[in-house]
Every structure is written in structure tokens, then in C-alpha cells.
Amino acid sequence: MARPTRTTRALSQNFLADRATAEHLARVAVPHGRQAPLLLEVGAGKGALTERLAPRCRELRAYEIDRRLLPALHTRFSGTPHVHVIGADFLTARAPGTPFSVAGNVPFSRTAAIVDWCLRAPALTDATLLTQVEYARKRTGDYGSWTLLTVRSWPRYEWRLAGRVARTRFRPVPRVDAGIVRIERRRTPLLEPAAYDAWRRLVELGFSGVGGSLHASLRRAHPRRRVDAGFRAAGLDTGVLVGEVSPQRWLRLHEVLGA
Template sequence: MARPARISRALSQNFLADRATAEHVARLAVPHGRQVPLLLEVGAGKGALTARLAPRCHELHAHEIDPRLVPKLRTRFRATPQVRVIAGDFLDTRPPRTPFAVAGNVPFSRTADIVDWCLRATALTDATLLTQLEYARKRTGDYGSWTLLTVRSWPCHDWRLVGRIDRRRFSPVPRVDAGVVRIERRRTPLLEPAALHDWRKLVELGFSGVGGSLHASLRRAHPRRRVDAAFRAARLDQRVLVGEVPPDHWLRLHQELSS
């Protein structure tokens, strides 16, 4: 009798249990009443979010890893021609070559892998993901600090925290609230493609902690006078912690150190 609960915990399943919340998340995923040509849903679950996303899509691929839920999903949406229920692990899916969006109530334990999949997908336009609130706040700078992943991907992707969902809107109720992260691929990257390799090297060096500070880390690859000048141009104190540097200041550092 306890098997379904054990499976739910193993898959990190917390289903949306509130129609108004599902509608709110669908509006965040497809804003301004638009329709998207192709949307991939991560973790369709019992279909609460699927039902709200379907009218906003020309084609919706609803991915569900739990084999117990797939037949119910297919029965529920058999009269909704734009919905295709796909059984299996979303991470095994090859990203489409044509523009597409992603949305979903992400299993908390698999958030990092799903986000990485989205960032690697060159045809992705945007992703709207329910994650643990802590993850959402860290990735979007909501604490006043920024992570390596966010800064490294910033020239090509914009990160925003667009919502907070009370944990009681899920079943079973998780221990923490959820946040809604929206990641949008920039139509025009902030850097030229040829500069992205040097950007990643600079950011990874800065976050390496080598030398004990951002200023000291960057001095391992650049003369002190150039690092000093870059910090002045970016209006940064030499004692600033690496996580406290916003992405736009990183862009100025890169501009000064690569010129």
C-alpha cells in the first residue's frame, strides 16, 4: 500500500494541487496571451499544468517519467490534439532544432540537470520552471549575490525570479516553498560568439577562489595594473566578494581586461 508514496519520494514528485496556481504559472510561461509553436513540459504529473498550457500552444509535448501516470495522462488529453504525452525521462530527449520553449513543475532533486539541458539547447527560446525557492533566489540574484552558472551564462541568457508558490499548493506538501524561474535566451547575445570562450575563462577564474579574492584571482591571468584599472572602470571595491558582483559589472571587467 505504501509503494506509490515511496515512488513519489524517489522521483521527487510534488504535484500542483491548485487550479489557480496552475493557471498563474501557465500565464508566466506564455505571457501576453501569445501562443508558442512548440512547448516541452517537464514532469506533466497528473496534468494540472498541462491543461492550462495546452490552449497556449500549437504543439505541447508533455513528458512524464512515472509509468503509473502516463496512461491517465493519455486518457485525459486524448481529445486535445495538440498534446502529445511522452513517457520517459525528459533528460533523454534530444532538443528540437526549431524554436521551442520549456515549462514545468521540476522535480526538485533534478533541477540542476534540467536547467543544464535547457542552457545547452541552442533552439530554446525560454524556460519557465518551478524549483525550490532557495534555488530560484540564488540563481536570479534575489539575495544580492550571483552564482557561477548565472554569470557564466548571462551573455546569452537572462535569469529572473517571476513568482513564489506556497508549498501548500502542492500535494504531497513539500518542506519548502517553490519559486518560478524564467530563463530567456537573448535574441542578441551581449557578447560576440568569438568572445564567449574568454568570457567563460574569466568568470571561472574569478569564481575559483584562487588567491582569496576576486581581485587576487584575476591577477593570476592579468597584470595588477590592468586589474586595478578594470575594477575602477566597473566601480568595484578591490575587497568585493565574487558573488556580490552583478553580471553587468562582470561585463565591464571583461571589456577592460580583453581590450
Template sequence: MARPTRVSRALSQNYLTDRTAAARLARLAVPHPKAGLVLEVGAGKGALTELLAPRCRRLLAYEIDGRLVPQLDARFRSASQVQVVAGDFLAARPPRTPFSVAGNVPFSRTAAIVHWCLAAPALTDATLLTQLEYARKRTGDYGRWTSLTVLNWPRYEWRLVGRVGRHGFRPVPRVDAGILRIERRRTPLLDPAALSGWRHLVELGFSGVGGSLHASLCRAHPRRRVDAAFRGAGLDRAVLVGAVSPDRWLRLHEGLEA
């Protein structure tokens, strides 16, 4: 009998053992069976891979832990649509054709994986099992919004679509997990020509220069125009920058660019 593979703390491994949660994650990641290309981050022992495979035409299952790759190869040898890729997902070159990303991501590498996804021109969506706190912060579930989410809001929608208790993993992590869904909008909320100005606005607003969002924006725009934009967005001048939702940022942008 083969000895069980020991968990690598350096790789932040927490295997998903809750099959109900895994099935839900697979359905959320690939809502329509026989989808095109899907990239799985951290295939582990193949629990999610097994559920994703029947739902897509091609599945690239990335696994950085070389000890697990032979097991994955053997498990999916008869699944012609599955290709096990030994190596770091973050070192992969994004496909040029439309693709999705799914996975139970190592908590310690979540930010880097999200940035990889956002930088991939052909990405259509990503469904990631992350620390619950990370998913809540990125989707405004705390009533506050982060600069990364606001910056990318015109092109991507961010949603918290599920939760998984920590006891659904082995070894058991210290915190629960959340299912984060990032979808590229079919029609962006801003024209490409406006994205540079949008980035400047959001980065200036989150800079903290001046002590408040209103004061920060007054460094680049006449106070009268900023006041009018705040009124148009329904914002109080004393509002904290993190409390401004993406839709109100869009109204601010519209008012300042008018």
C-alpha cells in the same frame, strides 16, 4: 473507482494543486497564446498540461512515471496538439526548431534540467517551478550571484517571476517554490568570438585561487590592468566574488580586454 496513484519519493513528486498558481505559471511560460512548440517537464496528473495546451500549437508532455501515463493519455486524447511522452525528459533530444520549456520540476533534478535547457541550441525560454532557494540563488535575489548565472548571462536573462507557497502542493514539501524564468536574449551581450574569453574570466574569478576575485584575476592579467578594470566597474578590490553582479562582470571583461 480507480485507486489514487501513490507518490514516488524517488521521483521527488510534489503535485501542484493550487490552480491560481498553475494558471499564472502557464501564462508566464506561454505569454502569447498559440505559441509554437512547448515541452513540459513532468506532466504528473496533467494540472499544468491542461492550462498549457490551449496556449500552444504543439505540446510535448513528458512524464517519467509510467503509472501516470495512461491517465494522461486518456485525459488528453481529444486534445490534438498534446502528445504525452512516456520517459525521462533528460533523455530527450532537444528539438532543432525554436521551443520553450515549462514545468513543475522535481526539486531533486532541478540542476540537471536547467543544464539540459542551457545546452539546447534552439531553446528560446524556460519557465520552471523550482525550490524557492534555488530560484533566488540563480537570479541574485539574495544579493549574491552564482557562477552558472554569470557564465550564461551574455546569452540568457535569469529572473524570479513568482512564488508559490508549499501548501499549494500535494504532498506538502518542506519549502516554498519559486517560478524561475530563463530567456535567451535576442541579441547576446557579447559577440560569439568573445565568449571563450568570458568563460575563462568567470571561471578564474570563481576559482578562489589567490583568496579574492582581485587576486585571482591578477594571476592572468597585469595588476595595473586589473586595478583599472576594477575602477571602471566601480568595484572595491576586497569585493567578494559572489557579490559582483553580471553587469559589473561585463564591465570587468570590457576593461581587461581593452
């Protein structure tokens, strides 16, 4: 097996080397029978996923930061006019103003920044990202616990784990397996826009850790009787750890404390 170059390591590049995995990822990104109007690919690499995404969208913008890979990418997709290979860092891209999707085999070291870019894009409809498996499981609640980012964004976005990929299906082989994270913007948000600031403040206060427990943290901004009522409505024990509270139970807390 060829050893990874210094540039490959610096860019956190692990190329998909399995066609079945690329096909599965493309199917998750754009389910059978659909066609995305506009799809942005994060890190086209050598084009394994690009090739599978191309038939599933009307326009594909494939971003690749490593300029050594661009000549081969341009040649490979020269006969596919709706595929635009862009030699640039995806994170510098301006988010389209019309509905669009994102898909990609994400550089593990840049996952958080890429997810943040997606969540900030007003016209994003969905994102399908191949990340480190630990990140994928944490963000989607697969460990039975939930993170601040997931809970805070839950009224607008649904997060789910759409599969696991063995590390041996990449070249060079990373140290850990990967997971497919699927983030979908809800057609109907779970909260009205006017309520979202109160939701964000509530969740961030709960995750602050101040007071040593979720119950104690929330009492810093709300009377104990209301916090108790919220916990009863959500079916929570007062000693529950903040990470153990599902987004659905947070919504019940918000109904009581955000009123």
C-alpha cells in the same frame, strides 16, 4: 492527507494542487496574446499544468517519467490532438532543432540537470521552471548575490524570479516553498560569439577562489594594473566578494580584461 509513496519520494514528485498557481505559471511561460510554436513540459504529473499550457501552444510534448500516471494523462488529453503525452525521462529527450520553450514543475532533486539540459539546447528560446525557492533566488540574484552559472550564461540568457509559490499548494507538501525561474535567451547576445570563450575563462577564474578574493584570482592571469583598471571601470572595491559582483559589473570587467 495521503502519505507519499516510496516511488513518489524517489522521483521527487510534488504535484501542483492549486489551479490558480497552474494558471499563473502558464501565463509566465506563455504571456497573454502569444502562442508558443512548440512547448516541452517537464514532468506532466497529473496534468494540472498541462491543461493550462495546452491552449497556449501549437504543439505540446508533455514528458512524464512515472508510468503509473500515463493512462490517466492519455485519457485526459485524448481529445486534444496537439498534446503528446510521452512516457519518458525529460532528460533523455533530444532537443528540437526548431525554436521551442520549456515549462514545468521541476522535480527538486533534478533541477540542476534540467537547467543544464535547457542551456545546452541551441534552439531553446525560454524556460519557465518551478523549483525550490532557494534555487530560484540564488540563480536570479534575489539574495543580492550571483552564482557562477548565472554570470557565465548572462551574455546569452536573462534570469529572473517570476514569483513564489507556497509549499501548501503541492501534494504531497514539500518542506520548502517554490519559486518560478524564468530563463530567456536574448535576441541579441551581449557579447559577440568570438568573445564568449574569453568571457567564460574570465568568469570561471574569478569564481575559482584562488588567492582568496576576486581581485587576487584575476591577477593570476592579468597584470595588477589592468585588474585595478577593470575594478575602477566596474565601480568595484578590491575587497569585494565574487558573489556580490552583478553580471553587469562583470561585463565592465570583461571590457577591460578581455580586450
